[in-house]
Amino acid sequence: MTVLPNKYMKELRLFPVTKLSGVVAHIANFVPKWTYTELMVKSNVHFRVLLNKLTPEVPKHLDIAKKELEYGWARDMPQPEDWTEVDIQEVLRMCVARMSAKIFLGEPACRNLEWLRLSINFSIDLFACAFLLRKVPSFLHPIVAPILPLRWRVARHLKRAQVIIGPLMERHRECVRRREAGEEVEEEDTLLNWMMDNGTETENKLEEMASRQTILTLASIHTTSMAVSNLLFDLCANPEWFPVLMEEIAEIEKDLGKLGERPDVGAKQWLPRLEKMDSAFVESLRLNPPLLPDIQTVASQRQAMVDITLKDGTHIPAGTRLACAKADFVYDDPATFSIFDPMRSHRKRYQTGELTKHLAGIPEKDYLHFGYGRQACPGRYFAVGEVKMMMLKLLDQFEFRFPEGRGRPKSFHADEFTFLDPRAKLVMRRRRVPCDKCGRC
Numbered sequence: 415m416t417v418l419p420n421k422y423m424k425e426l427r428l429f430p431v432t433k434l435s436g437v438v439a440h441i442a443n444f445v446p447k448w449t450y451t452e453l454m455v456k457s458n459v460h461f462r463v464l465l466n467k468l469t470p471e472v473p474k475h476l477d478i479a480k481k482e483l484e485y486g487w488a489r490d491m492p493q494p495e496d497w498t499e500v501d502i503q504e505v506l507r508m509c510v511a512r513m514s515a516k517i518f519l520g521e522p523a524c525r526n527l528e529w530l531r532l533s534i535n536f537s538i539d540l541f542a543c544a545f546l547l548r549k550v551p552s553f554l555h556p557i558v559a560p561i562l563p564l565r566w567r568v569a570r571h572l573k574r575a576q577v578i579i580g581p582l583m584e585r586h587r588e589c590v591r592r593r594e595a596g597e598e599v600e601e602e603d604t605l606l607n608w609m610m611d612n613g614t615e616t617e618n619k620l621e622e623m624a625s626r627q628t629i630l631t632l633a634s635i636h637t638t639s640m641a642v643s644n645l646l647f648d649l650c651a652n653p654e655w656f657p658v659l660m661e662e663i664a665e666i667e668k669d670l671g672k673l674g675e676r677p678d679v680g681a682k683q684w685l686p687r688l689e690k691m692d693s694a695f696v697e698s699l700r701l702n703p704p705l706l707p708d709i710q711t712v713a714s715q716r717q718a719m720v721d722i723t724l725k726d727g728t729h730i731p732a733g734t735r736l737a738c739a740k741a742d743f744v745y746d747d748p749a750t751f752s753i754f755d756p757m758r759s760h761r762k763r764y765q766t767g768e769l770t771k772h773l774a775g776i777p778e779k780d781y782l783h784f785g786y787g788r789q790a791c792p793g794r795y796f797a798v799g800e801v802k803m804m805m806l807k808l809l810d811q812f813e814f815r816f817p818e819g820r821g822r823p824k825s826f827h828a829d830e831f832t833f834l835d836p837r838a839k840l841v842m843r844r845r846r847v848p849c850d851k852c853g854r855c
Protein backbone atom coordinates (compact mmCIF):
# COMPACT_ATOMS: atom_id res chain seq x y z
CA MET A 415 0.00 0.00 0.00
CA THR A 416 1.28 3.46 -0.91
CA VAL A 417 0.44 6.11 1.69
CA LEU A 418 0.39 9.69 0.42
CA PRO A 419 0.53 12.78 2.65
CA ASN A 420 -2.83 14.26 3.62
CA LYS A 421 -2.23 17.30 1.42
CA TYR A 422 -3.23 15.17 -1.62
CA MET A 423 -6.63 14.36 -0.15
CA LYS A 424 -8.46 17.26 -1.82
CA GLU A 425 -7.07 16.40 -5.23
CA LEU A 426 -7.66 12.66 -4.91
CA ARG A 427 -11.27 13.06 -3.81
CA LEU A 428 -12.27 14.38 -7.24
CA PHE A 429 -11.15 11.34 -9.23
CA PRO A 430 -14.01 9.20 -10.55
CA VAL A 431 -14.26 5.55 -9.66
CA THR A 432 -13.07 4.62 -13.17
CA LYS A 433 -9.67 6.14 -12.34
CA LEU A 434 -9.33 5.72 -8.58
CA SER A 435 -11.66 3.12 -7.15
CA GLY A 436 -12.67 2.76 -3.52
CA VAL A 437 -14.87 -0.25 -4.08
CA VAL A 438 -12.12 -2.18 -5.91
CA ALA A 439 -9.73 -1.47 -3.02
CA HIS A 440 -12.28 -2.40 -0.32
CA ILE A 441 -13.48 -5.57 -2.02
CA ALA A 442 -9.88 -6.66 -2.70
CA ASN A 443 -9.55 -6.97 1.08
CA PHE A 444 -12.18 -9.74 1.00
CA VAL A 445 -10.26 -12.01 -1.41
CA PRO A 446 -13.18 -11.62 -3.85
CA LYS A 447 -12.35 -14.51 -6.15
CA TRP A 448 -13.04 -16.96 -3.31
CA THR A 449 -15.70 -15.16 -1.25
CA TYR A 450 -18.45 -14.52 -3.82
CA THR A 451 -17.92 -10.74 -3.62
CA GLU A 452 -16.59 -10.12 -7.14
CA LEU A 453 -20.00 -8.90 -8.35
CA MET A 454 -19.67 -5.76 -6.21
CA VAL A 455 -16.95 -4.41 -8.51
CA LYS A 456 -18.60 -5.53 -11.74
CA SER A 457 -21.49 -3.09 -11.41
CA ASN A 458 -22.73 -0.62 -8.84
CA VAL A 459 -26.51 -0.64 -8.51
CA HIS A 460 -25.95 -0.89 -4.72
CA PHE A 461 -24.13 2.47 -4.82
CA ARG A 462 -26.59 4.09 -7.24
CA VAL A 463 -29.59 3.18 -5.10
CA LEU A 464 -28.09 4.77 -2.00
CA LEU A 465 -27.01 7.89 -3.86
CA ASN A 466 -30.09 8.40 -6.04
CA LYS A 467 -32.90 6.94 -3.98
CA LEU A 468 -31.98 6.73 -0.28
CA THR A 469 -29.98 9.95 0.13
CA PRO A 470 -32.50 12.37 -1.45
CA GLU A 471 -35.28 10.78 0.62
CA VAL A 472 -33.41 10.14 3.87
CA PRO A 473 -36.04 11.69 6.21
CA LYS A 474 -38.82 9.62 4.65
CA HIS A 475 -36.80 6.41 5.00
CA LEU A 476 -35.85 7.30 8.56
CA ASP A 477 -39.52 7.73 9.44
CA ILE A 478 -40.21 4.31 7.94
CA ALA A 479 -37.24 2.80 9.78
CA LYS A 480 -38.39 4.42 13.05
CA LYS A 481 -41.66 2.45 12.91
CA GLU A 482 -39.72 -0.77 12.47
CA LEU A 483 -37.44 0.20 15.34
CA GLU A 484 -40.54 0.56 17.56
CA TYR A 485 -41.75 -2.87 16.49
CA GLY A 486 -38.36 -4.46 17.21
CA TRP A 487 -37.79 -2.55 20.44
CA ALA A 488 -40.81 -4.17 22.07
CA ARG A 489 -39.42 -7.59 21.14
CA ASP A 490 -35.63 -7.30 21.42
CA MET A 491 -34.87 -4.70 24.07
CA PRO A 492 -34.70 -6.07 27.61
CA GLN A 493 -36.66 -3.99 30.15
CA PRO A 494 -34.90 -4.72 33.46
CA GLU A 495 -36.27 -2.86 36.49
CA ASP A 496 -33.00 -3.54 38.34
CA TRP A 497 -29.39 -3.40 37.20
CA THR A 498 -28.89 -6.36 34.84
CA GLU A 499 -25.98 -7.34 32.62
CA VAL A 500 -27.04 -7.23 28.97
CA ASP A 501 -25.31 -8.09 25.69
CA ILE A 502 -26.15 -4.65 24.35
CA GLN A 503 -24.11 -5.17 21.17
CA GLU A 504 -26.28 -8.11 20.18
CA VAL A 505 -29.51 -6.20 20.88
CA LEU A 506 -28.34 -3.19 18.85
CA ARG A 507 -27.30 -5.37 15.92
CA MET A 508 -30.82 -6.76 15.79
CA CYS A 509 -32.36 -3.25 15.94
CA VAL A 510 -30.21 -2.11 13.01
CA ALA A 511 -30.83 -5.32 11.05
CA ARG A 512 -34.58 -4.72 11.36
CA MET A 513 -34.33 -1.10 10.16
CA SER A 514 -32.04 -2.05 7.26
CA ALA A 515 -34.31 -4.91 6.22
CA LYS A 516 -37.36 -2.64 6.33
CA ILE A 517 -35.94 -0.04 3.95
CA PHE A 518 -34.09 -2.45 1.67
CA LEU A 519 -36.59 -5.30 1.41
CA GLY A 520 -39.78 -4.32 3.25
CA GLU A 521 -42.24 -6.88 4.60
CA PRO A 522 -42.28 -9.80 5.16
CA ALA A 523 -38.44 -10.04 5.03
CA CYS A 524 -37.96 -7.41 7.75
CA ARG A 525 -40.07 -9.56 10.12
CA ASN A 526 -38.45 -12.81 9.03
CA LEU A 527 -36.06 -13.94 11.78
CA GLU A 528 -34.16 -16.13 9.35
CA TRP A 529 -33.32 -13.10 7.16
CA LEU A 530 -32.46 -10.94 10.17
CA ARG A 531 -30.08 -13.54 11.58
CA LEU A 532 -28.62 -14.21 8.15
CA SER A 533 -28.01 -10.51 7.57
CA ILE A 534 -26.08 -10.31 10.86
CA ASN A 535 -24.16 -13.58 10.58
CA PHE A 536 -23.22 -13.26 6.93
CA SER A 537 -20.78 -10.43 7.69
CA ILE A 538 -19.16 -12.36 10.55
CA ASP A 539 -18.63 -15.44 8.40
CA LEU A 540 -17.44 -13.45 5.39
CA PHE A 541 -14.92 -11.46 7.45
CA ALA A 542 -13.60 -14.62 9.11
CA CYS A 543 -13.34 -16.42 5.77
CA ALA A 544 -11.49 -13.51 4.14
CA PHE A 545 -9.09 -13.18 7.09
CA LEU A 546 -8.25 -16.85 6.96
CA LEU A 547 -7.61 -16.70 3.23
CA ARG A 548 -5.45 -13.62 3.63
CA LYS A 549 -3.19 -15.58 5.95
CA VAL A 550 -2.61 -18.15 3.21
CA PRO A 551 -0.38 -17.39 0.18
CA SER A 552 -2.58 -16.72 -2.83
CA PHE A 553 -1.14 -19.62 -4.88
CA LEU A 554 -2.68 -21.95 -2.26
CA HIS A 555 -6.18 -20.38 -2.44
CA PRO A 556 -7.44 -22.82 -5.11
CA ILE A 557 -6.56 -25.69 -2.75
CA VAL A 558 -7.56 -24.16 0.61
CA ALA A 559 -10.69 -22.17 -0.29
CA PRO A 560 -12.84 -25.09 -1.53
CA ILE A 561 -12.32 -27.02 1.72
CA LEU A 562 -12.91 -24.09 4.07
CA PRO A 563 -16.10 -24.65 6.16
CA LEU A 564 -16.43 -20.87 6.63
CA ARG A 565 -16.68 -20.47 2.89
CA TRP A 566 -19.39 -23.15 2.76
CA ARG A 567 -21.31 -21.11 5.36
CA VAL A 568 -20.98 -17.95 3.25
CA ALA A 569 -22.30 -19.92 0.24
CA ARG A 570 -25.21 -21.29 2.32
CA HIS A 571 -26.18 -17.77 3.43
CA LEU A 572 -26.24 -16.64 -0.20
CA LYS A 573 -28.39 -19.61 -1.26
CA ARG A 574 -30.89 -18.95 1.58
CA ALA A 575 -30.95 -15.25 0.61
CA GLN A 576 -32.18 -16.30 -2.83
CA VAL A 577 -35.03 -18.26 -1.26
CA ILE A 578 -36.09 -15.20 0.76
CA ILE A 579 -35.56 -12.52 -1.89
CA GLY A 580 -36.90 -14.44 -4.90
CA PRO A 581 -40.59 -14.07 -3.90
CA LEU A 582 -40.08 -10.33 -3.19
CA MET A 583 -38.70 -9.85 -6.70
CA GLU A 584 -41.54 -11.86 -8.20
CA ARG A 585 -44.06 -9.78 -6.24
CA HIS A 586 -42.59 -6.53 -7.58
CA ARG A 587 -42.59 -7.85 -11.17
CA GLU A 588 -46.26 -8.75 -10.75
CA CYS A 589 -47.04 -5.21 -9.45
CA VAL A 590 -45.25 -3.67 -12.44
CA ARG A 591 -47.19 -5.95 -14.84
CA ARG A 592 -50.53 -5.01 -13.27
CA ARG A 593 -49.65 -1.31 -13.26
CA GLU A 594 -48.72 -1.50 -16.94
CA ALA A 595 -52.12 -3.06 -17.56
CA GLY A 596 -53.70 0.07 -16.08
CA GLU A 597 -54.49 -1.23 -12.59
CA GLU A 598 -53.85 0.88 -9.49
CA VAL A 599 -51.52 -1.13 -7.30
CA GLU A 600 -50.35 -0.30 -3.80
CA GLU A 601 -46.82 -1.35 -3.05
CA GLU A 602 -44.24 -0.76 -0.33
CA ASP A 603 -41.53 1.70 -1.39
CA THR A 604 -38.35 -0.37 -0.94
CA LEU A 605 -34.80 0.02 -2.16
CA LEU A 606 -35.04 -3.45 -3.71
CA ASN A 607 -37.87 -2.23 -5.96
CA TRP A 608 -35.82 0.77 -7.04
CA MET A 609 -32.83 -1.47 -7.77
CA MET A 610 -35.02 -3.72 -9.91
CA ASP A 611 -36.55 -0.79 -11.80
CA ASN A 612 -33.17 0.82 -12.43
CA GLY A 613 -30.91 -2.22 -12.66
CA THR A 614 -29.56 -3.87 -15.77
CA GLU A 615 -30.70 -7.32 -16.86
CA THR A 616 -27.69 -8.90 -15.16
CA GLU A 617 -28.18 -6.90 -11.97
CA ASN A 618 -31.79 -8.13 -11.96
CA LYS A 619 -30.89 -11.84 -11.96
CA LEU A 620 -32.02 -13.43 -8.71
CA GLU A 621 -28.58 -14.82 -7.85
CA GLU A 622 -26.98 -11.39 -8.35
CA MET A 623 -29.63 -9.39 -6.55
CA ALA A 624 -29.74 -11.76 -3.56
CA SER A 625 -25.93 -11.67 -3.23
CA ARG A 626 -25.85 -7.90 -3.57
CA GLN A 627 -28.55 -7.42 -0.94
CA THR A 628 -26.68 -9.75 1.40
CA ILE A 629 -23.34 -8.03 0.87
CA LEU A 630 -25.04 -4.66 1.46
CA THR A 631 -25.95 -5.85 4.97
CA LEU A 632 -22.21 -6.03 5.62
CA ALA A 633 -21.80 -2.32 4.88
CA SER A 634 -24.83 -1.22 6.85
CA ILE A 635 -25.47 -3.33 9.96
CA HIS A 636 -22.27 -3.87 11.93
CA THR A 637 -20.89 -0.41 11.17
CA THR A 638 -24.00 1.32 12.51
CA SER A 639 -24.65 -0.92 15.51
CA MET A 640 -20.98 -0.76 16.50
CA ALA A 641 -21.15 3.04 16.32
CA VAL A 642 -24.04 3.10 18.81
CA SER A 643 -22.28 0.58 21.10
CA ASN A 644 -19.11 2.65 20.99
CA LEU A 645 -20.96 5.85 21.85
CA LEU A 646 -22.70 4.14 24.77
CA PHE A 647 -19.38 2.75 26.01
CA ASP A 648 -17.78 6.19 25.70
CA LEU A 649 -20.61 7.75 27.68
CA CYS A 650 -20.39 5.07 30.37
CA ALA A 651 -16.68 5.86 30.66
CA ASN A 652 -17.56 9.57 30.92
CA PRO A 653 -20.98 9.49 32.64
CA GLU A 654 -21.00 13.23 33.33
CA TRP A 655 -22.13 13.63 29.69
CA PHE A 656 -25.35 11.62 30.07
CA PRO A 657 -27.25 14.55 31.68
CA VAL A 658 -25.97 16.99 29.03
CA LEU A 659 -27.38 14.89 26.21
CA MET A 660 -30.57 14.19 28.16
CA GLU A 661 -31.08 17.89 28.71
CA GLU A 662 -30.77 18.55 24.99
CA ILE A 663 -33.40 15.88 24.31
CA ALA A 664 -35.71 17.36 26.94
CA GLU A 665 -35.45 20.81 25.37
CA ILE A 666 -36.34 19.54 21.91
CA GLU A 667 -39.24 17.54 23.34
CA LYS A 668 -40.61 20.73 24.92
CA ASP A 669 -40.84 22.21 21.40
CA LEU A 670 -41.66 19.21 19.23
CA GLY A 671 -42.96 16.47 21.52
CA LYS A 672 -41.33 13.04 21.46
CA LEU A 673 -40.08 11.89 18.07
CA GLY A 674 -43.01 10.24 16.29
CA GLU A 675 -45.65 11.79 18.55
CA ARG A 676 -46.77 14.61 16.24
CA PRO A 677 -47.82 13.73 12.68
CA ASP A 678 -46.39 17.02 11.38
CA VAL A 679 -42.96 16.43 12.93
CA GLY A 680 -40.72 13.68 11.63
CA ALA A 681 -37.04 12.80 11.48
CA LYS A 682 -36.40 15.80 9.20
CA GLN A 683 -37.47 18.35 11.81
CA TRP A 684 -36.38 16.44 14.92
CA LEU A 685 -33.01 14.83 14.38
CA PRO A 686 -30.93 17.84 13.20
CA ARG A 687 -31.82 19.54 16.49
CA LEU A 688 -29.69 16.94 18.31
CA GLU A 689 -26.53 19.01 17.89
CA LYS A 690 -24.77 17.90 21.06
CA MET A 691 -25.60 14.28 20.36
CA ASP A 692 -24.20 14.78 16.85
CA SER A 693 -20.98 16.15 18.28
CA ALA A 694 -20.67 13.27 20.75
CA PHE A 695 -21.16 10.83 17.86
CA VAL A 696 -18.48 12.56 15.76
CA GLU A 697 -16.07 12.30 18.67
CA SER A 698 -16.86 8.67 19.40
CA LEU A 699 -16.43 7.77 15.72
CA ARG A 700 -13.17 9.72 15.62
CA LEU A 701 -11.82 7.58 18.44
CA ASN A 702 -13.39 4.34 17.21
CA PRO A 703 -13.51 4.32 13.40
CA PRO A 704 -14.71 1.01 11.94
CA LEU A 705 -12.50 0.90 8.91
CA LEU A 706 -9.04 2.05 9.86
CA PRO A 707 -6.29 0.45 11.87
CA ASP A 708 -6.09 3.33 14.31
CA ILE A 709 -6.93 6.96 14.58
CA GLN A 710 -3.55 8.22 13.40
CA THR A 711 -2.88 6.43 10.18
CA VAL A 712 -4.64 6.19 6.86
CA ALA A 713 -8.05 6.75 5.33
CA SER A 714 -10.03 6.09 2.17
CA GLN A 715 -8.25 3.26 0.44
CA ARG A 716 -8.29 3.49 -3.33
CA GLN A 717 -6.95 1.47 -6.23
CA ALA A 718 -5.52 3.27 -9.27
CA MET A 719 -7.36 1.84 -12.29
CA VAL A 720 -5.22 3.83 -14.77
CA ASP A 721 -1.88 5.66 -14.63
CA ILE A 722 -2.44 8.96 -12.83
CA THR A 723 -0.23 12.04 -12.64
CA LEU A 724 -1.08 14.55 -9.91
CA LYS A 725 -0.75 18.33 -10.30
CA ASP A 726 2.71 18.42 -8.69
CA GLY A 727 3.96 15.68 -11.01
CA THR A 728 3.59 12.77 -8.56
CA HIS A 729 3.04 9.67 -10.69
CA ILE A 730 0.74 6.85 -9.55
CA PRO A 731 1.02 3.76 -11.78
CA ALA A 732 -2.15 1.77 -12.57
CA GLY A 733 -2.71 -1.00 -10.02
CA THR A 734 -1.30 0.95 -7.05
CA ARG A 735 -3.15 0.46 -3.75
CA LEU A 736 -3.36 3.90 -2.24
CA ALA A 737 -4.37 5.62 0.97
CA CYS A 738 -3.88 9.06 2.44
CA ALA A 739 -2.35 9.80 5.82
CA LYS A 740 -5.00 11.23 8.06
CA ALA A 741 -4.90 14.75 9.36
CA ASP A 742 -7.04 15.64 12.30
CA PHE A 743 -7.99 18.94 13.73
CA VAL A 744 -6.90 17.75 17.16
CA TYR A 745 -3.48 16.59 16.00
CA ASP A 746 -2.28 20.13 16.55
CA ASP A 747 -2.88 19.50 20.22
CA PRO A 748 -1.49 16.01 20.92
CA ALA A 749 -2.28 16.37 24.64
CA THR A 750 -6.01 16.12 23.96
CA PHE A 751 -6.18 14.03 20.86
CA SER A 752 -6.89 10.69 22.51
CA ILE A 753 -9.28 12.21 25.05
CA PHE A 754 -13.03 11.77 24.58
CA ASP A 755 -14.26 15.35 24.30
CA PRO A 756 -17.85 15.03 23.06
CA MET A 757 -18.39 18.75 22.55
CA ARG A 758 -15.29 19.16 20.35
CA SER A 759 -17.20 19.53 17.06
CA HIS A 760 -20.02 21.46 18.70
CA ARG A 761 -17.50 24.04 19.99
CA LYS A 762 -15.77 24.16 16.65
CA ARG A 763 -19.03 24.84 14.80
CA TYR A 764 -19.98 27.71 17.08
CA GLN A 765 -16.46 29.14 17.46
CA THR A 766 -15.89 29.30 13.70
CA GLY A 767 -19.50 30.04 12.75
CA GLU A 768 -19.30 27.07 10.33
CA LEU A 769 -22.63 25.68 11.45
CA THR A 770 -23.15 23.41 8.45
CA LYS A 771 -19.72 21.81 8.89
CA HIS A 772 -18.14 19.52 11.50
CA LEU A 773 -21.26 17.38 11.63
CA ALA A 774 -21.52 13.60 11.55
CA GLY A 775 -22.10 12.56 7.94
CA ILE A 776 -20.29 15.57 6.45
CA PRO A 777 -16.88 14.24 5.46
CA GLU A 778 -14.00 16.66 5.68
CA LYS A 779 -10.29 16.44 5.19
CA ASP A 780 -9.95 16.23 8.96
CA TYR A 781 -12.90 13.96 9.60
CA LEU A 782 -12.79 10.86 7.49
CA HIS A 783 -14.73 8.19 9.27
CA PHE A 784 -17.29 7.97 6.50
CA GLY A 785 -14.53 8.28 3.89
CA TYR A 786 -14.00 11.27 1.66
CA GLY A 787 -14.95 12.75 -1.69
CA ARG A 788 -17.26 11.36 -4.34
CA GLN A 789 -16.84 7.84 -3.06
CA ALA A 790 -17.54 8.53 0.62
CA CYS A 791 -20.03 6.22 2.35
CA PRO A 792 -23.30 6.55 0.42
CA GLY A 793 -25.34 5.41 3.45
CA ARG A 794 -23.93 7.96 5.90
CA TYR A 795 -26.90 10.31 6.25
CA PHE A 796 -29.20 7.39 6.92
CA ALA A 797 -26.65 5.91 9.35
CA VAL A 798 -26.42 9.16 11.33
CA GLY A 799 -30.22 9.25 11.60
CA GLU A 800 -30.36 5.63 12.76
CA VAL A 801 -27.71 6.26 15.41
CA LYS A 802 -29.58 9.30 16.74
CA MET A 803 -32.94 7.51 16.80
CA MET A 804 -31.48 4.63 18.78
CA MET A 805 -29.55 6.85 21.18
CA LEU A 806 -32.69 8.87 21.79
CA LYS A 807 -34.61 5.80 22.91
CA LEU A 808 -31.71 4.33 24.88
CA LEU A 809 -31.09 7.51 26.89
CA ASP A 810 -34.77 8.22 27.33
CA GLN A 811 -35.63 4.79 28.73
CA PHE A 812 -32.56 3.36 30.43
CA GLU A 813 -29.56 4.00 32.63
CA PHE A 814 -26.27 2.33 31.77
CA ARG A 815 -22.97 1.53 33.42
CA PHE A 816 -20.14 -0.96 33.05
CA PRO A 817 -20.34 -4.26 34.93
CA GLU A 818 -18.63 -4.17 38.35
CA GLY A 819 -14.83 -4.02 38.03
CA ARG A 820 -14.84 -3.46 34.28
CA GLY A 821 -14.18 -0.31 32.24
CA ARG A 822 -14.40 0.77 28.64
CA PRO A 823 -13.70 -2.27 26.45
CA LYS A 824 -10.75 -1.96 24.12
CA SER A 825 -11.24 -2.20 20.39
CA PHE A 826 -8.99 -4.55 18.50
CA HIS A 827 -7.71 -4.39 14.98
CA ALA A 828 -7.47 -6.94 12.23
CA ASP A 829 -5.66 -5.48 9.27
CA GLU A 830 -7.63 -2.36 8.25
CA PHE A 831 -10.73 -3.21 10.32
CA THR A 832 -11.52 -2.24 13.90
CA PHE A 833 -13.78 -4.38 16.06
CA LEU A 834 -15.30 -3.97 19.47
CA ASP A 835 -14.60 -6.73 21.96
CA PRO A 836 -17.60 -9.04 21.29
CA ARG A 837 -17.63 -10.08 24.97
CA ALA A 838 -18.12 -6.49 26.17
CA LYS A 839 -21.45 -6.03 27.96
CA LEU A 840 -23.21 -3.26 29.83
CA VAL A 841 -25.33 -3.21 32.94
CA MET A 842 -28.65 -1.42 32.46
CA ARG A 843 -31.97 -0.74 34.13
CA ARG A 844 -35.12 1.15 33.25
CA ARG A 845 -34.70 4.84 34.04
CA ARG A 846 -36.57 5.76 37.18
CA VAL A 847 -35.03 8.69 39.08
CA PRO A 848 -36.46 12.04 38.00
CA CYS A 849 -33.84 14.75 37.78
CA ASP A 850 -34.20 18.23 39.30
CA LYS A 851 -32.68 19.85 36.22
CA CYS A 852 -34.49 18.27 33.32
CA GLY A 853 -37.15 16.24 35.07
CA ARG A 854 -35.97 13.08 33.31
CA CYS A 855 -32.65 11.52 34.33
Ligand code: HEM
Pocket residue numbers: 436437460461464633634635637638641704705714715782783784785786787789790791792793794796797798
Ligand atom coordinates in the same frame (compact mmCIF):
# COMPACT_ATOMS: atom_id res chain seq x y z
C1 HEM B 1 -21.91 4.46 11.36
C2 HEM B 1 -22.14 3.74 10.28
C3 HEM B 1 -21.26 3.70 9.05
C4 HEM B 1 -19.93 4.02 8.91
C5 HEM B 1 -18.97 4.51 9.97
C6 HEM B 1 -19.59 3.79 7.51
C7 HEM B 1 -18.33 4.03 6.97
C8 HEM B 1 -18.01 3.80 5.65
C9 HEM B 1 -16.71 4.06 5.07
C10 HEM B 1 -15.50 4.64 5.79
C11 HEM B 1 -16.77 3.69 3.76
C12 HEM B 1 -15.63 3.80 2.73
C13 HEM B 1 -15.69 5.17 2.07
C14 HEM B 1 -14.47 5.56 1.28
O1 HEM B 1 -13.74 4.68 0.84
O2 HEM B 1 -14.23 6.78 1.08
C15 HEM B 1 -18.11 3.18 3.51
C16 HEM B 1 -18.55 2.67 2.31
C17 HEM B 1 -19.82 2.19 2.09
N1 HEM B 1 -20.89 2.28 2.94
FE1 HEM B 1 -20.85 2.97 4.84
N2 HEM B 1 -20.71 3.37 6.85
C18 HEM B 1 -21.75 3.30 7.74
C19 HEM B 1 -23.08 2.95 7.47
C20 HEM B 1 -23.57 2.58 6.24
C21 HEM B 1 -24.96 2.30 5.94
C22 HEM B 1 -26.12 2.39 6.94
C23 HEM B 1 -25.02 1.94 4.62
C24 HEM B 1 -26.22 1.56 3.79
C25 HEM B 1 -27.43 2.01 4.01
C26 HEM B 1 -23.66 2.00 4.10
C27 HEM B 1 -23.29 1.67 2.81
C28 HEM B 1 -22.00 1.75 2.31
C29 HEM B 1 -21.61 1.26 0.99
C30 HEM B 1 -22.53 0.58 -0.03
C31 HEM B 1 -20.25 1.54 0.85
C32 HEM B 1 -19.35 1.17 -0.33
C33 HEM B 1 -19.48 2.18 -1.41
C34 HEM B 1 -18.71 1.82 -2.66
O3 HEM B 1 -19.17 0.95 -3.40
O4 HEM B 1 -17.65 2.41 -2.86
N3 HEM B 1 -22.81 2.41 5.11
N4 HEM B 1 -18.86 3.28 4.67
